[in-house]
Amino acid sequence: MRSVRTVVFVAPFPLPTTLEFARAVGNLPGVRVIGVVMKPPPKPSQWGFHAIETVADALDVGQLEAAVSRIQARYGRVHRLLGVLEDVQLQLSVVRERMSIPGPTPQVTQRFRDKGHMKDALRAAGLPCARHARVQSAEDAWAFVEKVGFPVVMKPPAGAGCRATWRVSSPQDLVQALAEYRPGPNRTVLAEEFLTGAEYSLETLTIGGEPRFWSVTRYYPSPLEAMERNWIQWCVVLPRERDTPLFHRARDLGVAAVKALGLQDGITHMEWFHRPDGSLAIGEIAARPPGARIVQLTSLAYEFDLRHAWARAVVDGAFDGPWQRTGAAGVAFLRGQGAGRVRSVEGLDAAQARMGALVVDRQLPVPGQPRSQGYEGEGWVVVSHPETAQVRKALFDLITTVKVTYGT
Numbered sequence: 397m398r399s400v401r402t403v404v405f406v407a408p409f410p411l412p413t414t415l416e417f418a419r420a421v422g423n424l425p426g427v428r429v430i431g432v433v434m435k436p437p438p439k440p441s442q443w444g445f446h447a448i449e450t451v452a453d454a455l456d457v458g459q460l461e462a463a464v465s466r467i468q469a470r471y472g473r474v475h476r477l478l479g480v481l482e483d484v485q486l487q488l489s490v491v492r493e494r495m496s497i498p499g500p501t502p503q504v505t506q507r508f509r510d511k512g513h514m515k516d517a518l519r520a521a522g523l524p525c526a527r528h529a530r531v532q533s534a535e536d537a538w539a540f541v542e543k544v545g546f547p548v549v550m551k552p553p554a555g556a557g558c559r560a561t562w563r564v565s566s567p568q569d570l571v572q573a574l575a576e577y578r579p580g581p582n583r584t585v586l587a588e589e590f591l592t593g594a595e596y597s598l599e600t601l602t603i604g605g606e607p608r609f610w611s612v613t614r615y616y617p618s619p620l621e622a623m624e625r626n627w628i629q630w631c632v633v634l635p636r637e638r639d640t641p642l643f644h645r646a647r648d649l650g651v652a653a654v655k656a657l658g659l660q661d662g663i664t665h666m667e668w669f670h671r672p673d674g675s676l677a678i679g680e681i682a683a684r685p686p687g688a689r690i691v692q693l694t695s696l697a698y699e700f701d702l703r704h705a706w707a708r709a710v711v712d713g714a715f716d717g718p719w720q721r722t723g724a725a726g727v728a729f730l731r732g733q734g735a736g737r738v739r740s741v742e743g744l745d746a747a748q749a750r751m752g753a754l755v756v757d758r759q760l761p762v763p764g765q766p767r768s769q770g771y772e773g774e775g776w777v778v779v780s781h782p783e784t785a786q787v788r789k790a791l792f793d794l795i796t797t798v799k800v801t802y803g804t
Contacts, residue, residue: 400428402471403711404464405445406479406488408454410437417480417685419444420703424711428471432463455484461491468495476711480685485509499710500683504658508683510553511586514657518678521656523649525678526589531579537570540587547590549620550577561620563590591679593671595619598650599686599694600664601709601717607651607664608715609705611694612643616791619667622771627733629795630771633726634693635784642670649676659683661713663706665690689778693725696756696780724784728791730761731773732800738765738774739803747777747797751790754779761800774800 405418410433422429422444431437431445434454440447449467451459468474477497479488489505492498500508507513511528518525529540531550541548547565550573562573579585595618601609613634622630637643650666665686667679685691685706694702698719708714730741738761748755761774768774779790 400426401475401711402428402430402467402473403476403478404430404432404467404474406432406454406460406477406481406484407437408434408479408481408484410435410443413687413691414480415443417478417703417706420701420707421478421711422446423704424707427475427711430467430471432460432467455487457487457490460487461494464491464495464497478710482509482682482684485684500659500662504660505683507657508659508664508681511551511588511680512553512584514680515588517656518653521652523652523656523678524676526591528586528588531577531585531587532581532583533579534574536579537574537585537587541570544589549588549590551586551588553584553586561623563620563624591669591671591677593669593677595679596646596668596670597686597690598646598666598668599690600650600654600666601662601705601715602654602659602664603661603709603713603715605655605658605660607654609717609719610647610650611698611721612638612646613690613693619771626771627731628771629731629773629798630729631726631791631795632688632690632693633784633787633791634690634697634724635787636697636721636724636782637784638721645676649678650681653678653681657681657683661709663702663709688729688772689727689776692757692778693727696725696778697721697723723780723782724787725756725778725780726787726791727776727778728794729771729773730775730777730798730800731768732802734802735767736802736804737767738763739801741775742799742801743797747794750793750797751779754781754786754790756780767802 407414428446429444431448436448449463451463477492486505486509489500489502507517512530515525515528531537551561564570564573577585595615597613599611600607613632616631622628663685666681669677691702700719741761757778759775765774781787
């Protein structure tokens with residue numbers, strides 16, 4: 397009989413989208429999941445947890461190591477140490493190395509987490525990506541702009557999801573960005589060439605260093621543009637059509653990137669551009685599940701559970717595919733113009749009448765809800781249909797019909 401394997405799942409902030417991955421691990425045969433959290437979720441067992449270990453700061457390496465040591469003393473050797481939050485990946489890798497737990501090493505994790513190290517590795521492998529520089533002074537920033545020209549992008553080296561990202565289009569913008577970031581010897585900022593073109597993502601499942609599954613989504617518009625124009629209702633489309641010359645080129649680029657950065661088992665989320673001259677370029681790549689409901693879109697379009705597939709990859713080193721796309725899927729994120737709290741959501745009945753059965757899931761803005769600072773807004777609607785054109789039409793109908801208003 398196979399012995400029970402203890403898997404530690406770290407969820408600093410127990411949001412449902414995070415806990416669904418813990419439940420996927422808990423549903424594997426012969427696995428006991430112990431959660432490490434700062435605040436226990438209601439009814440931990442419904443998320444697959446056998447037990448919960450609480451810490452004051454789940455992003456602190458010392459506290460994580462102490463928690464894993466307590467778990468190991470109680471339940472025996474830890475089989476895997478996991479988490480899906482971007483901000484905890486490096487800490488997990490350090491604890492793994494200290495406690496000889498299999499999984500991504502600090503060296504591999506740093507290449508995915510630090511955008512400067514990432515682009516150094518990609519460029520060394522001959523893969524196209526934005527030119528970049530580590531900025532520790534105003535002189536560094538001006539020298540980089542002189543080299544590549546405006547516009548450029550400035551961001552924290554380990555940022556995610558366009559957080560604290562600036563498009564710098566003029567000398568005045570650069571002065572303002574430098575005042576905001578205040579770069580210095582112990583405060584490095586990453587400056588990048590601004591990539592233009594249609595923006596996509598490419599997801600992979602990798603087992604034993606070989607990407608075994610890949611999928612593409614399209615952003616409408618780019619996340620940075622959605623951040624800069626806070627009234628845009630951002631959309632993501634996963635098309636049914638996968639076997640196209642463009643997507644095959646993107647697949648080859650993504651596979652090469654995963655191998656260059658050294659991931660053995662796991663999921664990756666790569667943002668890439670189809671540039672006006674027809675070339676491709678990597679924006680960045682993360683060794684964690686994608687956000688923006690892409691996990692749900694992928695599961696719908698391929699009729700399998702991507703969370704379960706991720707769990708099989710990182711816990712068992714196994715792959716249950718291949719899977720075929722049976723349709724397209726998309727999501728629209730709902731928001732509007734203004735500030736304060738949601739006052740009303742107009743046009744829902746009309747949008748529902750137009751879209752009908754295409755709507756498969758939704759979380760609608762609620763009156764009184766504070767306005768979000770992110771481009772994913774206050775709510776979302778997921779649609780699915782066998783034809784990509786019908787998904788695009790449904791999303792267009794949605795964002796041109798639904799209106800979110802705000803007030804104090």
